[in-house]
Amino acid sequence: MPYNSARALQLLRIGSGRIDASFRNGQEAAIRHIVEGRGRLLVIQKTGWGKSFVYFIATKLLREAGSGPALLISPLLALMRNQVEAARRMDLRAEAIHSDNSDDHADIEDGFLRNDIDILLITPERFANQRFSAQVLAPVAGRIALLVIDEAHCISDWGHDFRPHYRLLERIIHTLPPNLRLLATTATANNMVDSRWTLTVSAWLLRSHGSGEVWPIALAQTGYDQ
Amino acid sequence: MTPLLSPNTQAILLLTAPLIVGRGKTTPDLLSPGEYKRLARHLRETQRQPADLLSPDATTDLLPAPQSGIDADRLQRLLGRGFLLSQAIEHWQARAIWVVSRADADYPTRVKMRLREDAPAILYGCGDISLLETGGLAIVGSRHVDDAVIGDTMAIGRLAARAGRTVVSGGARGIDQAAMRGALEAGGNVSGVLADSLEKTAMNREHRGLLIDGQLVLISPYDPSAGFNVGNAMQRNKLIYALADAALVMSSDLNKGGTWAGAKEQLDKLRLVPIYVHLTRGTSEGLNVLHDKGAMAWPNPQDTESFGDVFDRAVSPTPTMTPSRPPLEGDDGSIPDTPSATVLTGQREPQAKQEPSRPISALTGNQTVTKQIDDVPKAAKELGDIHSGGHQLTAMKYNPADALFGSVREVMRQLLRAQEPMKESEVAAALEVSLAQTKVWLQRLVAEGVVENPKRPAGYILKQSRLFE
Numbered sequence: 001m002p003y004n005s006a007r008a009l010q011l012l013r014i015g016s017g018r019i020d021a022s023f024r025n026g027q028e029a030a031i032r033h034i035v036e037g038r039g040r041l042l043v044i045q046k047t048g049w050g051k052s053f054v055y056f057i058a059t060k061l062l063r064e065a066g067s068g069p070a071l072l073i074s075p076l077l078a079l080m081r082n083q084v085e086a087a088r089r090m091d092l093r094a095e096a097i098h099s100d101n102s103d104d105h106a107d108i109e110d111g112f113l114r115n116d117i118d119i120l121l122i123t124p125e126r127f128a129n130q131r132f133s134a135q136v137l138a139p140v141a142g143r144i145a146l147l148v149i150d151e152a153h154c155i156s157d158w159g160h161d162f163r164p165h166y167r168l169l170e171r172i173i174h175t176l177p178p179n180l181r182l183l184a185t186t187a188t189a190n191n192m193v194d195s196r197w198t199l200t201v202s203a204w205l206l207r208s209h210g211s212g213e214v215w216p217i218a219l220a221q222t223g224y225d226q
Numbered sequence: 227m228t229p230l231l232s233p234n235t236q237a238i239l240l241l242t243a244p245l246i247v248g249r250g251k252t253t254p255d256l257l258s259p260g261e262y263k264r265l266a267r268h269l270r271e272t273q274r275q276p277a278d279l280l281s282p283d284a285t286t287d288l289l290p291a292p293q294s295g296i297d298a299d300r301l302q303r304l305l306g307r308g309f310l311l312s313q314a315i316e317h318w319q320a321r322a323i324w325v326v327s328r329a330d331a332d333y334p335t336r337v338k339m340r341l342r343e344d345a346p347a348i349l350y351g352c353g354d355i356s357l358l359e360t361g362g363l364a365i366v367g368s369r370h371v372d373d374a375v376i377g378d379t380m381a382i383g384r385l386a387a388r389a390g391r392t393v394v395s396g397g398a399r400g401i402d403q404a405a406m407r408g409a410l411e412a413g414g415n416v417s418g419v420l421a422d423s424l425e426k427t428a429m430n431r432e433h434r435g436l437l438i439d440g441q442l443v444l445i446s447p448y449d450p451s452a453g454f455n456v457g458n459a460m461q462r463n464k465l466i467y468a469l470a471d472a473a474l475v476m477s478s479d480l481n482k483g484g485t486w487a488g489a490k491e492q493l494d495k496l497r498l499v500p501i502y503v504h505l506t507r508g509t510s511e512g513l514n515v516l517h518d519k520g521a522m523a524w525p526n527p528q529d530t531e532s533f534g535d536v537f538d539r540a541v542s543p544t545p546t547m548t549p550s551r552p553p554l555e556g557d558d559g560s561i562p563d564t565p566s567a568t569v570l571t572g573q574r575e576p577q578a579k580q581e582p583s584r585p586i587s588a589l590t591g592n593q594t595v596t597k598q599i600d601d602v603p604k605a606a607k608e609l610g611d612i613h614s615g616g617h618q619l620t621a622m623k624y625n626p627a628d629a630l631f632g633s634v635r636e637v638m639r640q641l642l643r644a645q646e647p648m649k650e651s652e653v654a655a656a657l658e659v660s661l662a663q664t665k666v667w668l669q670r671l672v673a674e675g676v677v678e679n680p681k682r683p684a685g686y687i688l689k690q691s692r693l694f695e
Contacts, residue, residue, distance in 0.1 A: 038282045068306070133313070138248025141310035168316070175315040177236040179280040180308030 001065055003035045011057045015090040024050055030183075034058040034146065040182045042152065051185045052083040055148045058183070059119045060092045068143030069112070070119040073127050073169060074150035080121065087119065096121035109136045115143075124154070124165035145181060149173070152184035231315065233277035234329035238347050240305050241265070241276070245314040246451040255300055263343050265289075265296055276329065279305055321425055322437075323352050323450050331643055331688075334358040340468045340498050346447035346461075352428035353436075353443035357415055362392030363536070364466045364499070366485050367401025367476035375401070375507055379476050380408030387414020389530035391537075394419065394470040396462060397427060397444070401476045401485075410436060417469055418444045421462040425450035456484075463488030467498045472537050474502045474524055478512035486512055493519040500539045634667050635676060639688055642677055647685025 008031055013021045026043075027050055033041050035058055045051055059070040074080065077098040087094035095108045095117050111117045113136065126132050154166045176182060231239070239245065241257045257265065269275060269288065279288055279301065289298060318325065326333045327348050332355055337345045351358075363386050365379060383405045386393050393409040396402040397418040406416045416436075420427055424446040428437060436442035447465065448458050463484055467473050473492070478485045492501055493516065502524040503513040517523060527533040641656055642648060648656075654664040668686050671677040679686045 036282065071309070134248030138310075138313065139251060141247065141313050142245070142307040144309040145306065147309060171316060171319070172312045174230060175312040177240065177280050177305075177308040177311060178233060179282070179284075179305060180312075 001035055001037060001062070001067070003032045004061060005032075007064070008032075008057055008061060011060055011090045012053060015053060015056065015086045017089065027054055030054045031058045031061070034181055034183055035061050037179060037181055039178065041184070043183065043185045045185070051150075052080075052086065054185070055146070055183055056083070056087045056090065056092055056094070056119070058181075059146060060090055062145050062181075063092075063118045067145035069115065069117055069140065070146035070148060071137075071144050072119055072121045072148040072150060073124055074121060074148075075124055075154060076151060077121055077123055084121070093118045094121065095119075097126055098123060112136060113139055115140075119148075124169060128165045128168045147176070147180065147182050149182070149184045151186060153186045231325065232327075232329060233280055234275055235325065235327035235348075236308075236311060237276035237279050237305070238262070238327045238329065239311055239314075239325065240307050241279075241301070242347055243314075244449045244452070245307060245310050246449050247310070247313045247317045256304065257296065259344075259347070261296055262347055266343065266347075318350070318450060321352070321429060321450070323350055323425065323428060324355065325350050326355070334469060336361065336470075337465060337468045340496075341464065344464075345468075346465070349445050349447055350424055350450050351443060351445035352424065353438075354440040355443060357392060357417055357440070357443040358445065358469060360392040360415060360417075361469070361471035362386065362394050362415070362417070364394040364470035364473035365401065365405035365476060366396065366463070366466060366473065366488065368479060368483060368485055369398055369400035371400050371477045375477055375504075376404045378504065378507065379404040380411075382474065382476075383408020383410075383414070384412040385527065385530065385533050387412035389533040390414075391533070392417055394466055396421065396459075396466055398459075405476075406442075410441060413441070415440075416442045418442065419462055419466045419469065420444055420446040420448075421459040422446070422448060422452050422454045423450075424448070424452075459484050460487055464491070464496070467492050467496070470499055472500045472502065472539070474504060474536075475513060475516060475521065476504045477510060478503075478516060480512040480515055486516075489516050489521065490519065493521060500536075502536065631667070631670070635671060635674075638667065638671055638677060642686055642688040644687065647680055647683055647687040649685045653686065 005028070008028065009023070012023060012027075013019055026045075030041060030043055031054055033039075034054070043051055043054060055070065055072065062070070077096045078100055080096060084094050084096060093111075093116060095104075095111065097105055097108055097120070101108075108117070108120070109132075112120050122132075127137075149169060173182065242259070242262050244256060266276070269278070272288070274288055278284060289296060289301065315325075325348060328338060328345055333345075333349065334355075336359075337349075363382075365382060365386075367375070367379065379401050383393050387409045392415040393405050394417045395405045397406065397420045402418075406418060409416050418427075424444060427433060428444050428450075433442060433444070437444065445465075446452075447461065448455075452458070467488070473489075475485060475489050478489060480486065489501065489503075492498060501516075501521040503516050503521045504524045505513055505517065506524065506526050513521075522539060525532065525536060527536060637657070638653075641653065650661060650664055650668060653668065654661045657664065668677060668679070672679055672686070676689060677686050678689045
């Protein structure tokens with residue numbers, strides 16, 4: 001899918017609310033990589049770098065080109081209110097399903113089924129939930145254009161914050177075909193992310209493509225180890 | 227099973243499989259078997275494979291001509307179902323259901339060789355897939371039959387078990403289930419080919435232990451959640467014959483029903499295996515007509531030795547048993563069917579007008595699985611080095627060096643099928659030959675494109691995912 005650089009910058013400025021905003025080092029490359037469908041991407045950046053702009057702008061561009069919705073899985077949804085606000089500023093319909101908004105769940109699920117939501121944010125626990133999987137995810141699953149795994153260091157024994165429900169995610173990533181857009185992000189603090197960890201995760205993402213072909217993986221790492 | 231699907235298998239599933247999970251609706255515009263066949267043929271002709279469609283650089287030149295009805299948008303929509311695919315695989319894995327595609331080495335050899343490009347692109351299954359390589363006796367018949375015929379069928383199933391022959395059947399009520407039950411109760415092996423509801427059948431408590439113990443394998447070319455469909459049942463029959471070494475029709479209506487249609491298709495057209503009809507219970511119009519069409523009378527063997535004899539009968543006296551059909555994807559279509567072609571069977575006459583085809587006879591009446599015919603690259607055919615399980619296929623020019631290398635190639639294909647590349651020294655040790663000789667062979671196989679040697683991890687491994695071989 002062709003990448004529209006001017007539109008991406010415009011979205012950044014609308015989303016950030018700053019007319020003179022410009023992309024940080026690596027941000028635009030990451031968005032382009034996703035939109036063009038060039039393979040799996042792992043983004044390791046400090047908190048505040050603007051990872052959310054990467055997936056929100058990428059989602060918006062994909063939706064404007066007629067793609068299906070994005071699905072974001074994060075264990076820290078309650079902390080994402082500010083990001084969701086930014087998404088809405090760029091007219092991106094972002095909704096989160098978490099324990100603090102139970103009253104809205106039914107409406108959000110309906111909206112997702114009607115293709116009225118551009119990016120749905122859920123927790124790994126919700127993702128593993130049978131009812132949610134069968135009734136909400138299954139009908140839309142064939143159209144999901146982008147899968148974002150936030151806090152990717154929680155996957156399995158890579159990291160320091162293992163969460164059991166990431167096991168399912170791990171399996172799912174293993175079985176995804178290489179053309180499904182996959183973005184894994186992590187904001188693990190600098191000193192905790194050593195290069196060996198990065199290598200492990202990268203190797204894992206690569207391996208899960210099945211043997212044979214090696215598909216490109218880009219590491220948007222700029223700025224992390226300065 | 228289903229550890230990791232190869233990119234080829236992923237692509238074929240995305241294009242052709244309904245991927246039924248949860249409350250999801252099935253995609254209306256899946257490629258039909260015919261459409262997939264055209265696409266696969268086109269890819270083959272342009273030296274591509276299905277996995278190339280998943281590449282970020284996939285372009286429209288991968289597609290056949292627009293008039294094929296397979297346009298880029300439709301293909302993109304189907305290939306865009308990657309997340310759904312992962313959900314479906316998760317669903318299958320939780321139920322111990324595996325998937326193989328024609329691109330996989332595990333795909334049942336008999337089906338691939340006999341049905342060629344009409345072989346289902348995808349097979350789902352549960353249980354030990356290697357049972358499908360054991361051939362055996364296909365037992366088919368109607369759903370509604372009297373108890374006497376059920377009793378006969380169970381007895382034949384038991385005898386097959388005692389003779390160490392697998393029973394292949396369809397899993398439907400009536401004859402199918404009687405044959406399977408007879409064999410299973412006597413400790414025999416059964417390949418069940420289902421037209422629907424694989425998931426439900428595999429989860430059945432009665433089958434679970436048998437599946438786990440490797441006595442029973444259940445397969446279907448249809449989504450594990452798919453329900454009954456008459457058309458599917460007809461297609462499924464072809465698979466039953468293709469998996470067996472001989473077939474027995476226990477009962478059949480005349481001019482109607484799946485048993486009739488399946489047996490008639492075999493006798494009139496496909497002739498994959500020798501076919502018997504069970505005439506011992508008095509007359510049946512359906513069976514009599516099948517008999518007239520060339521099916522042999524079941525000799526009603528009572529002991530394991532005479533049971534074994536039914537596999538040794540010639541297929542039929544009719545002139546050709548090689549179905550006339552185009553080559554499978556991967557063959558380049560240039561293999562001529564003339565005396566100058568190197569692979570000829572003894573009983574085969576050069577025919578005036580026949581499309582390129584391969585000798586299929588080597589499989590009948592023989593338990594050895596003869597993968598070679600299909601697997602050996604065309605280069606090998608030109609060298610005339612093929613011999614396969616029991617049947618010597620005579621070549622026009624016999625060259626001992628080439629014959630040796632042909633065997634080496636096949637052995638290496640088995641050896642290097644592993645997950646991880648093997649080092650030269652490991653290959654040499656496994657073959658018990660010198661390192662120098664090993665290197666020469668490996669280099670030649672790399673040059674042929676049969677084997678590749680990746681840098682990391684270093685070593686040699688069978689070239690991946692060769693749909694076209």
